[in-house]
Amino acid sequence: MYRSSSPATAPVPTVDAQHAKRWWALAVLSLTQLVVVLDGTIVNIALPQAQLELGLSDGQRQWVVTAYALAFGALLLLGGRIADYWGRKRTFMVGMLGFGAASVFGGVAQSGMELIIARGLQGAFAALLAPAALALLTVTFTHGKERNTAFAIFGTVAGTGAAIGLLLGGVLTEFADWRWCLLVNVFFVLAGLIGGLLFVTESKAPGENRYDWAGAVTVTLGLGALVYGFTLAEHGWAELDTIGFLALGVLLLAAFVVIESRVAQPLLPLRVVLHRVRGGAYLIQAVIGSAMIGGTVYLAFHLQIVLGFSPLTAGVASLPMTVVIMFCVPFITKLLPVIGPRPMMIVGPLIAAVGLFWLSGITADGNYFTQVLPGLVILGVGMANLFVPVQNLALIGVAPEDAGAASAMANSASQIGGSIGLAVFTALYSTAASAQAELDPTAPLAAFTAGYSVVFASAAVAMLAGAVIAAVFIRGRKEELMPFGEASAAVHVG
Structure with a gap:
């Protein structure tokens, strides 16, 4: 039926x-x-x-x-x-x-x-x-x-x-x-x-939400003017246009801060960045961005232009740093609850600086295995110590309504740090390369490596500054700096 x-x-x-x-x-x-x-x-x-x-x-x-x-x-x-x-x-x-x-x-x-x-x-x-x-x-x-x-x-x-x-x-x-x-x-x-x-x-x-267009315009134009000013610095730090754009960028960013303190629904609530530990984490992420973005760009140039690697070989030759980071992360993640994030945030930049100083020793007649590979391995160890705790510290103590802004600020700090860092590194590269070219016009590769060496050394100095920032801002008992419990930060490489 x-x-x-x-x-x-x-x-x-x-x-x-x-x-x-x-x-x-x-x-x-x-x-x-x-x-x-x-x-x-x-x-x-x-x-x-x-x-x-x-x-x-x-x-x-x-x-x-x-x-x-x-x-x-x-x-x-x-x-x-x-x-x-x-x-x-x-x-x-x-x-x-x-x-x-x-x-x-x-x-x-x-x-x-x-x-x-x-x-x-x-x-x-x-x-x-x-x-x-x-x-x-x-x-x-x-x-x-x-x-x-x-x-x-x-x-x-x-x-x-x-x-x-x-x-x-x-x-x-x-x-x-x-x-x-x-x-x-x-x-x-x-x-x-x-x-x-x-x-x-x-x-x-x-709910009913309103866009903070005034804040969006001032911060975008301010950052753009600042980065463009640093870009112009390769023609001279004392040039009128360089000083003008840098000053304009600072003024617009100051206006952004004033706007954010007064609007009802700010693009970036100032309480997000004024927290001591979070603010320190954002500054360190900016330093990481400058070293990673600036460093990898000039590493690619050195591998292809000076060492003569093909694009594929250069890509493979750039991987050891990332491989080391991914290898170290599980061990550092287990260590984090034991010692807390502060030691890692101080030691990590110091190790990374050693790797970058090693890379600054490149020469026109050097080779990859002695001048580049050890530096990448050391740099990877240092960066792994930073990547594990920094994402969580950037969100420490954030109210639920500020979580989106804090997360966006963490990513913004890395990208903006990379933009400013690359602009500054390019200016330093141009100065060093031009000076070397004047000394010996017949050796263009020596001029390139002189410029690249200054870039890596400058990135190393930036990482040393990152260690100082961590020592000053990342303070508190281990338990206070680890409200997230067992370390579970998403790792962002690059």
């Missing part, structure tokens, strides 16, 4: 479709994080070829990296607010589309200015993507073991992104063309858009 199935008697599905959808969403969001981090380094290996083809000056070459980091860092806070207020999935999808379009624009660029503009647009849309992805992850996995697993996967992808970028950049530049370092993003974007449509659920912050 035939019996119809009513809703009450229909069999209950054995597979939790919603549960499976969450893990597919994690894959999509992790892919987004990979693209954002990867694009910070993928063009580094391609820069020598791009410079030759497009006729870039050394200043323009630097801006191919700086434009991405500066736009990304300066707009992250606004991007997080847009995601919360406008809708996180909507922001994610728009960010994906814009990032893909900017990548295509950069991939077909016919001049240095077009490439720089494209990289800036990539950074701007990445500033929408990154906070939207993190917010979506937060509301998709709300508690328990699954949340810890999701964040561990997300953090691991972020941690390997920089290394993948260097390696993929080398493969594409050597076997295809440097332009594919940008065009390859189209495949990631298509996967992200399809996955976003299928698996990501919309959410937004409750």
Whole structure:
């Protein structure tokens, strides 16, 4: 006898479709994080070829990296607010589309200015993507073991992104063309858009919210003027335009602070950065950004231009630092609850400085295994000691309503530090290289290594300053500095 199935008697599905959808969403969001981090380094290996083809000056070459980091860092806070207020999935999808379009624009660029503009647009849309992805992850996995697993996967992808970028950049530049370092993003974007449509659920912050446009404009213009001023310093620190842009940047950032202290819904609540430990963590992240972004760019130049490595070999030769970091992280994570974060935050920069000082000893006739590899290994050990605790310290004592701003500030500090650091390093490189070229015009490689050596030495000094910052700001009992319990920070490399 035939019996119809009513809703009450229909069999209950054995597979939790919603549960499976969450893990597919994690894959999509992790892919987004990979693209954002990867694009910070993928063009580094391609820069020598791009410079030759497009006729870039050394200043323009630097801006191919700086434009991405500066736009990304300066707009992250606004991007997080847009995601919360406008809708996180909507922001994610728009960010994906814009990032893909900017990548295509950069991939077909016919001049240095077009490439720089494209990289800036990539950074701007990445500033929408990154906070939207993190917010979506937060509301998709709300508690328990699954949340810890999701964040561990997300953090691991972020941690390997920089290394993948260097390696993929080398493969594409050597076997295809440097332009594919940008065009390859189209495949990631298509996967992200399809996955976003299928698996990501919309959410937004409750209540009536208002954008802090005055704060967004002043901080973006202020940081831009500051970085541009440092860029002009390669023509002279006492030049009127250099002083003018640096002064303008400082004034605009001062105006930003005044605005944030007065508006009802600030882009960056000042209480987030005025906390002693958090403020110290942000300063240290800026130092890390300057050393990592500036250092890896000039390392790529040395490997290819002076040592004559192919793009692929240069990409592989850049990996030991990241391998060492990933190897050390599990051990340092277990050690963290025993000794607390403060010793690591002081010792880490000191070890990293030793590695950078080692790299500063490069010569035109030196070799990779004695002059470069040991420095990368030592630098990796130092950075591992920083990456484990710094992310958690950047969020210590944060109220729930400030968590998004604090997280965005942590990432912004790294990107802005990298932008300013690279601008300063480029000015120092130009001065040292020009001085060496005047001494011996017949030895261009010696001029290059003289400039690179000054960059690595300057980055080492920055790391020493980071150790001092940690000693001054990261204070308190171990228990007070570890409210997060067992160390579980997501590791961000690069």
